[in-house]
Amino acid sequence: MEGNKMEEKYIPREIERKWQKYWHDTKSFKVEIDENKPKYYVLEMFPYPSGNLHMGHVRNYSIGDVIARFKKMQGFNVLHPMGYDAFGMPAENAAIQNGIAPSKWTYSNIKNMIRQQTELGLSYDWDIDVLTCKEDYYKHTQKLFEVFYKRGLAYKKEAKVNWCNGCHTVLANEQVENGKCWRCKSIVEKKNLSQWFFKITDYAERLLKDLDLLEGWPERVKSMQRNWIGKSEGTEFNFNVEGSNDSIRVYTTRVDTVYGVSYLVMAPEHPLVKKLIQDSDNLDELNKFIYTVKNINDIERTAEDAPKLGMFTGKFAIHPLTGERIPIWIANYVLFEYGTGAVMAVPSSDQRDWEFAKKYNLPFKIVIQNDEKSLSLENMTQAYVDDGILVNSEEFSGMNSKEAREAITNKLEKMNIGNKKINYRLRDWLISRQRYWGCPIPIICCKDCGNVPVPEKDLPVKLPEDVDFISGTLSPLETNKEFLNCKCPKCGKDALRETDTMDTFIDSSWYFLRYTDSKNENIPFEKEKSDYWMQVDQYIGGIEHAILHLLYSRFFMKVLYDEGLVRDSEPFKNLLCQGMVLKDGGKMSKSVGNVVSPEEIVSKYGADTARLFILFAAPPEKDLEWSDKGVEGAYRFLKRVWIIVDRFINLKTESREELNENEKALRRRLHRSIAKVTSDLNGKFSFNTAISSIMELVNDMYHFSETESIVSESVVNECLRNLIILLAPFVPHITEELWQHIHQNESSVHSALWPEVDNSALIENEVEMPVQINGRLRATIKVNINDTKEEIIKKCQESEDVKKCLTDKKILKFIVVPKRIINIVIAK
Ligand code: ANZ
Numbered sequence: 001m002e003g004n005k006m007e008e009k010y011i012p013r014e015i016e017r018k019w020q021k022y023w024h025d026t027k028s029f030k031v032e033i034d035e036n037k038p039k040y041y042v043l044e045m046f047p048y049p050s051g052n053l054h055m056g057h058v059r060n061y062s063i064g065d066v067i068a069r070f071k072k073m074q075g076f077n078v079l080h081p082m083g084y085d086a087f088g089m090p091a092e093n094a095a096i097q098n099g100i101a102p103s104k105w106t107y108s109n110i111k112n113m114i115r116q117q118t119e120l121g122l123s124y125d126w127d128i129d130v131l132t133c134k135e136d137y138y139k140h141t142q143k144l145f146e147v148f149y150k151r152g153l154a155y156k157k158e159a160k161v162n163w164c165n166g167c168h169t170v171l172a173n174e175q176v177e178n179g180k181c182w183r184c185k186s187i188v189e190k191k192n193l194s195q196w197f198f199k200i201t202d203y204a205e206r207l208l209k210d211l212d213l214l215e216g217w218p219e220r221v222k223s224m225q226r227n228w229i230g231k232s233e234g235t236e237f238n239f240n241v242e243g244s245n246d247s248i249r250v251y252t253t254r255v256d257t258v259y260g261v262s263y264l265v266m267a268p269e270h271p272l273v274k275k276l277i278q279d280s281d282n283l284d285e286l287n288k289f290i291y292t293v294k295n296i297n298d299i300e301r302t303a304e305d306a307p308k309l310g311m312f313t314g315k316f317a318i319h320p321l322t323g324e325r326i327p328i329w330i331a332n333y334v335l336f337e338y339g340t341g342a343v344m345a346v347p348s349s350d351q352r353d354w355e356f357a358k359k360y361n362l363p364f365k366i367v368i369q370n371d372e373k374s375l376s377l378e379n380m381t382q383a384y385v386d387d388g389i390l391v392n393s394e395e396f397s398g399m400n401s402k403e404a405r406e407a408i409t410n411k412l413e414k415m416n417i418g419n420k421k422i423n424y425r426l427r428d429w430l431i432s433r434q435r436y437w438g439c440p441i442p443i444i445c446c447k448d449c450g451n452v453p454v455p456e457k458d459l460p461v462k463l464p465e466d467v468d469f470i471s472g473t474l475s476p477l478e479t480n481k482e483f484l485n486c487k488c489p490k491c492g493k494d495a496l497r498e499t500d501t502m503d504t505f506i507d508s509s510w511y512f513l514r515y516t517d518s519k520n521e522n523i524p525f526e527k528e529k530s531d532y533w534m535q536v537d538q539y540i541g542g543i544e545h546a547i548l549h550l551l552y553s554r555f556f557m558k559v560l561y562d563e564g565l566v567r568d569s570e571p572f573k574n575l576l577c578q579g580m581v582l583k584d585g586g587k588m589s590k591s592v593g594n595v596v597s598p599e600e601i602v603s604k605y606g607a608d609t610a611r612l613f614i615l616f617a618a619p620p621e622k623d624l625e626w627s628d629k630g631v632e633g634a635y636r637f638l639k640r641v642w643i644i645v646d647r648f649i650n651l652k653t654e655s656r657e658e659l660n661e662n663e664k665a666l667r668r669r670l671h672r673s674i675a676k677v678t679s680d681l682n683g684k685f686s687f688n689t690a691i692s693s694i695m696e697l698v699n700d701m702y703h704f705s706e707t708e709s710i711v712s713e714s715v716v717n718e719c720l721r722n723l724i725i726l727l728a729p730f731v732p733h734i735t736e737e738l739w740q741h742i743h744q745n746e747s748s749v750h751s752a753l754w755p756e757v758d759n760s761a762l763i764e765n766e767v768e769m770p771v772q773i774n775g776r777l778r779a780t781i782k783v784n785i786n787d788t789k790e791e792i793i794k795k796c797q798e799s800e801d802v803k804k805c806l807t808d809k810k811i812l813k814f815i816v817v818p819k820r821i822i823n824i825v826i827a828k
């Protein structure tokens, strides 16, 4: 081969800049709809523009980039976009602290992140730009809000909501983690406020059921969503309050335990409580108790180890099946917002009730027997919570729990006081935020007409960019007269704009659709375009979004599906949740001070090394331990690749048909690597084993270059070409450079076609077989893989090593296990 003179040394900085500029100038990764090609949509979760990439981003994007480049080389039309989740609190906090306008802060951060992403050599189509804070995006977010509104899925109501004092705004339930704000970790308080909600509960069943369709999602994520939705099947029925017309409706999943009810418990917020206690002697104390409990958040109230607190109301209910008098209590462990806000308590079958009843000396009665080990109040140390056989339960005694639940529910139904009931733990999504830097909710509040959506022709409701942050607590929208004052679209009278903005999780619930048609000025996206590109074939992101973003996006997609705007009802076909990047066993974080900055690594070793290390160090779903040694190793490997390509170019070659054994062996190694890398990248993304296999190939190429003097030109070319192609998705710059050396006029390696495995090259003709004589290893012989038993025996007898051992011996038997071993039995 005519070798193009290569630089002797691998200098990443020079070649990386050069190729980044080339890809940028030639728009190498621009895509358009092409009906003649199969499409592939690969997407990494878009970042919040904090200003700098961290290693988690680098990992996320490197994974996506390998997939995108690989799929492109396989002939797919690949959509691989990047955007910015650009509304949100940090911009506003920066504005309050440093007096920089949130938009300015945000755009300059985005600019820096685009530079960093470019320096990683990521293959995005940069013509697609989606910044959620730009008017050309948020005007469509507002349109979609109105779609929800018209479908009755957006409503405003007074509710007890999660209030974060740190962020000075409300939070959705999904954004409260262990009683703390997901963002700033302040303790979340409960406040009564009038807020906007999206009715995600209408979709609870579909969100649950369709999880079964998501075969390409990690089981872990699906089970987190299942638990969050929390479907529960049970029975609802009434207890009448003694001496009044009121009744208390309870929800239970264990109606089979109904004969064991020892007391009723109501949430302190239950509307009937006030009436029940109004003439109590103990009113002050009861009110004080109610006040205290209301101010504890739900998580603490229901925590398993939280002390059970309660008070007797002084009133009794009548058991609908036995007529017994049942005391009515209020307690912290019953939530108002779940079920009916009232519970029938069965201390022998429910642990919370057990603890409560022990504490307040309430009666116990066993109604469910364990058929393996007979239970009695004397031998029980805790509630028996499993199903069993009913006892002490009138005509239902002797039934098993399951049958009894059916039968008792039927009876309550016949008595007209109860029915089957399904409950979900999922609550509606609280979407309004009392913050400035977000998408304005397009609603006008009129004294006479109430909440009126802004007519479509008047959209967008522009977010004023020139605002004052005075107090740091009030949203500047609340003090901005120009924004605030408007006319009611219905009656024309003076009205006020809604000053709440939307949760930024709304912005990110549809951005993947916008990528399919990002320049559309009139509508969020054209259906034809989203139909071509959707679903996202491979989505990649962190596990921290297992519920939040991934549940919200699924909900959005279903609503848009019902509206006829999209063809699919699930957005993400396959999901890969990457592991964390650790340093010294802990998560890399500023507060710990163990952060390795991507920019530093890239400037020292180059982007290819950074990518290779990250992809090689661990399988993508596993946590990855940062290692300086590992980075060095990746760098050394790339230098070896550089050198071996140079050596191969300079090998003395001749053109001939017949290959010798060494050449055949090298081809075998090459095609094994092609097969391995291809299967490792197809669907399972086992990057580390794919890279290992390429490393073996490089080793064999070194060996080969040292042993042979004049070699087959075709083998050399084939190895060079395919080594570079196999490496291209992982390390795009060095491979592009090397490609130019071996193919001076051929276009980018990233548009080359992925190689096919030559199965005939894989066939190994010669195998070594150990020879045992009377059970002891005496020799190994080379045989041809297609040799018959007779031929193998013949070769065995001809082997000098074997001959030595057989002189003067009587051979009794040859046992040949093809490809494995030869046993010779001789007379002693
Ligand atoms: C009687 C009973 C007996 C119960 C028994 C359980 C075991 P899931 O599966 O989560 O839906 N419960 C109902 N509403 C409640 C509320 N608002 N706050 C706290 N607890 C509530 O759980 C349903 C069970 O949780 C219900 O079944 C009820 O207790 C309780 F051996 O009723 B059970």
Ligand code: ZN
Residues within 6 Å of the ligand: 446, 447, 448, 449, 450, 488, 489, 490, 491, 492, 493, 495
């Ligand atoms: Zn009006």
